[in-house]
Amino acid sequence: MSATPLLQIARLTKSFGSNQVLKSVDLDVTAGEVVTVIGPSGGGKTTLLRCVNFLEAYDGGSIKIDGREVGYVDNAGGRKRGEVDLAAMRAETGMVFQSFNLFPHLTAEQNVMLGLQRVRKKPLKEAQEIARHWLDRVGLAHKTKSLPYELSGGQQQRVGIARAVAMDPKILLLDEITSALDPELVNEVLDVVRKLATDGMTMLIVTHEIAFARDASHRIIFMTDGSVSAHGKPDELMAQVASNERLRNFLSRFSAATH
Amino acid sequence: MAQLIDAIVYAIPYLMSGLGMTLLVSLIVVVLSLVAGVVLGVGLIYGPLSLRWLIRLLTDSIRGIPILVLIFAVYYGLPPLGLNLSSFWAAVLALTLFKTAQVIEYTRGAVSSIPRGQMEAAKSIGLIFGQRLRYVIFPQATRRFLPPWVNGVTDAVKGSALVSLLGVVDLMQAINQVIGRTYEPMPLYLLGAVMYFAINYSLSSLSRVLERRYAYIKE
Numbered sequence: 002m003s004a005t006p007l008l009q010i011a012r013l014t015k016s017f018g019s020n021q022v023l024k025s026v027d028l029d030v031t032a033g034e035v036v037t038v039i040g041p042s043g044g045g046k047t048t049l050l051r052c053v054n055f056l057e058a059y060d061g062g063s064i065k066i067d068g069r070e071v072g073y074v075d076n077a078g079g080r081k082r083g084e085v086d087l088a089a090m091r092a093e094t095g096m097v098f099q100s101f102n103l104f105p106h107l108t109a110e111q112n113v114m115l116g117l118q119r120v121r122k123k124p125l126k127e128a129q130e131i132a133r134h135w136l137d138r139v140g141l142a143h144k145t146k147s148l149p150y151e152l153s154g155g156q157q158q159r160v161g162i163a164r165a166v167a168m169d170p171k172i173l174l175l176d177e178i179t180s181a182l183d184p185e186l187v188n189e190v191l192d193v194v195r196k197l198a199t200d201g202m203t204m205l206i207v208t209h210e211i212a213f214a215r216d217a218s219h220r221i222i223f224m225t226d227g228s229v230s231a232h233g234k235p236d237e238l239m240a241q242v243a244s245n246e247r248l249r250n251f252l253s254r255f256s257a258a259t260h
Numbered sequence: 261m262a263q264l265i266d267a268i269v270y271a272i273p274y275l276m277s278g279l280g281m282t283l284l285v286s287l288i289v290v291v292l293s294l295v296a297g298v299v300l301g302v303g304l305i306y307g308p309l310s311l312r313w314l315i316r317l318l319t320d321s322i323r324g325i326p327i328l329v330l331i332f333a334v335y336y337g338l339p340p341l342g343l344n345l346s347s348f349w350a351a352v353l354a355l356t357l358f359k360t361a362q363v364i365e366y367t368r369g370a371v372s373s374i375p376r377g378q379m380e381a382a383k384s385i386g387l388i389f390g391q392r393l394r395y396v397i398f399p400q401a402t403r404r405f406l407p408p409w410v411n412g413v414t415d416a417v418k419g420s421a422l423v424s425l426l427g428v429v430d431l432m433q434a435i436n437q438v439i440g441r442t443y444e445p446m447p448l449y450l451l452g453a454v455m456y457f458a459i460n461y462s463l464s465s466l467s468r469v470l471e472r473r474y475a476y477i478k479e
Contacts, residue, residue, distance in 0.1 A: 056380050084388050092386025102381035106399045106477045115395055116385030148476065168385055 005068065007032045007203055008053065008172055012062035014077075015048055022048045024227040025062065030172065030205055035198045037206045037214040040224035041251055046207040047099075049224070050174050053205065054096050055087060066093060066171060092120050095165030099177040101157045103149040109136060109160045110145040113167045121168065135163040139193045155186030162193055166202065173197070175206040191217075211255040215239070223248050267444045268451060271435075275448075278434025279455055285348075285420045285430060289355045290413050296356070297363020302393065304368050315364065322361040327419060330354045335426055351423035355416065362412050370405035371397060403474035410467035414460040421456075431455060 006029035015023040022045045030036050038046045051057040053064055055072035058081070064071040071090060074080045082090065104112050113132035117123045123131065136145050139159035149157055158178055165173055175194065179187045191213050198204065198217050208214055214221055215235045223231040223238065223245075231241050231248050242249045304315045322330070334354040338345055345353065374397055382392040424433035435452045439445050 054384055056383060088383070088386045088388045091383055094384070096381075096384035098377060098381060098384075100377055102375075102377035104378065104381070104396055104400075116387065119391050119395060120386040164381075164385065 004031060006030055007034075007067060008205065009065040009068075010049075010053070010062070011065075013049070013052065013059055013064060014061035015045075015052060015057060015059045022227050023052070023059070026224075026227070026229060028222060028229065028232075030203060032171075032203050033201045034220065035202075035204045035206065035218045036220045036222060037208055037218040038222045038224055039208065039211060039214055039251070040222075040230070044224045045227040046224050047176055050096075050176050050205060050207050053172075053174055054091055054094050056096075066090070088120070092116065092168055093171045095168055095170035095173040097158070097161045097165050097173070097175045097178045099180050101149070101154070101161045101181070103157055103160055103164070105149050108146050108148055109141060109152065109163075112149070112160055113164045116164070116168050131167050132163070135167045136160070138196070139163045140189070153186060154182045155189045158182065158190045159193055162190070162197075166197065172203045172205060175204060175208070177207050177209065179208070179210060211252065223251070225251075264444075264447050267442055267447050270442065271438045271448055271451065274434045274438050275431060275451065275455065278429055278431040281429055281434075282417065282420050282431040283459070285352060285355070285423055285428070286413075286417045288352050289359055289416050289420065292352075292356045293359035293363050293416075294409075296360045298367050300360065301364040301367025301371065304364060305371055306389075319361040319364050322357055327354070327358050328422065328425070330358055331422055331425065347426035348423075348428050351426050351428055355419060355423070358419075359412065359416055363409065366405050366408045366412070367401075369408075370401040373404055374400050400477055403471070403477055406470050406474065407467060410463060410470070414463050417459050417463070418456060 008028075008030040010026060010028040013023050013026040013028075014021065024045075026045070026049060028036070028049075038049065040046055048057055052059045053066075053071065058072060059077050061077050063077060069090070070076065072082060072087065074082055081087070103109075104115065107115065110129065110132045113135060114125075114128040117128035117131055118125065121128075133142070133145060136142055139162055141156060141159055141163070144152060144156060144160075147156075149160070152160065161178070178194075179190050182190065187210070191210065194204070194206070194213075195217050206214070206218065218235065220232065221235055221238045222229055225247050231238055231245050233241065238248075239252075242252060300315050300318075303311050304319075305312075307315070325333070331351060331354040334345070334357075335347065335350040338350065378396055378400065379392060382396040387395065420430060421432040423430050424436065427433070429437070431452055435448050439448050442448075
């Protein structure tokens with residue numbers, strides 16, 4: 002792979018007070034790649050993802066998307082980008098949240114249309130067409146006029162995915178998107194993500210679904226205590242189980258589910 | 261009985277003109293305090309620390325002063341500082357300050373009740389601050405803002421009677437002036453009470469309609 006990575010994360014650090022959550026994280030994601038981050042809770046996975054979207058300001062190191070520093074004009078901790086510039090950068094990265102965060106006063110269709118109309122400046126009709134296209138893609142063509150509270154958790158999360166991908170982002174960030182779902186609703190959401198992966202969508206995924214990570218991603222990153230403890234293609238990572246005790250301990254808790 | 265009706269018929273034109281003044285004062289106070297209160301309320305939540313501290317100081321001071329004291333403080337206190345306001349504008353300014361402090365609190369309460377994830381979702385699709393407020397936060401906050409605010413509006417209408425103390429001829433002052441001529445206090449105070457009640461009852465009915473209008477928003 003000779004192309005410059007779409008997302009370049011280098012020596013990334015982030016602290017909340019005296020608690021250093023990210024300790025020099027390095028990670029590149031190439032266009033079209035699906036990279037999954039796994040690891041125990043509190044290991045910094047979600048914080049890493051939130052830094053890429055600048056929902057959290059990072060303290061040190063660098064995050065570049067298409068060569069442009071995220072959030073800061075030059076370097077971490079320096080001058081932040083202005084509101085308009087920051088918003089334009091965020092529009093390039095789609096984010097899907099653990100708790101869906103749909104706008105409760107808007108229908109499924111309006112949830113998807115808001116960014117298209119106000120950020121992408123699409124006229125109403127075109128925004129509506131794009132929204133309907135994506136709601137159809139996530140299997141919700143019949144729910145375009147529903148308000149979020151009228152939808153199941155799995156349906157809400159699929160609207161959340163449609164809202165993010167409709168903006169045509171360069172990279173999609175998925176933050177434990179099935180963790181808040183009833184077990185029987187997990188697959189309908191993961192199926193949508195698998196379809197997006199097949200279509201070549203670049204994705205950085207934080208998940209506890211180990212089987213999904215193994216099947217759907219090109220590479221897996223194993224994070225503990227704020228740094229990358231192991232990484233590689235799924236089979237490469239599994240081969241490190243013998244030598245990496247923390248990885249072994251972590252995966253052993255899922256062995257019942259994955260066999 | 262005929263005497264009573266005569267007294268009322270005599271008083272009506274005076275009271276109507278006083279009522280006009282009451283409505284004018286209330287309208288100005290409500291509109292100005294709504295704009296200033298929402299802007300400062302947003303500043304109290306999202307502003308830099310120094311601004312938040314300043315707004316907090318302002319609201320706490322104003323809310324700690326009886327409105328009557330505030331009215332006289334503005335009326336007698338500003339001219340020595342070189343600001344000569346008519347009694348009308350002095351009264352309006354004092355009532356507006358008082359009401360603004362309340363609207364700041366309603367705004368803070370309503371906006372901060374919206375889950376943090378809403379702001380984050382709005383950020384993540386690339387909306388700028390003003391758009392996030394307009395399209396995501398305010399439509400949801402309105403439902404929580406309306407009931408206390410409409411209550412506050414009825415308070416403003418009732419509280420506007422205090423402008424009569426500075427000689428502004430509002431409904432209250434008009435009643436007193438007519439009584440000064442006719443020496444028939446009871447029918448006039450009753451009539452005045454009915455007028456205040458009619459305004460405020462319509463306002464609280466309107467509030468119930470508005471609340472139903474926003475009831476579809478569920479988390």
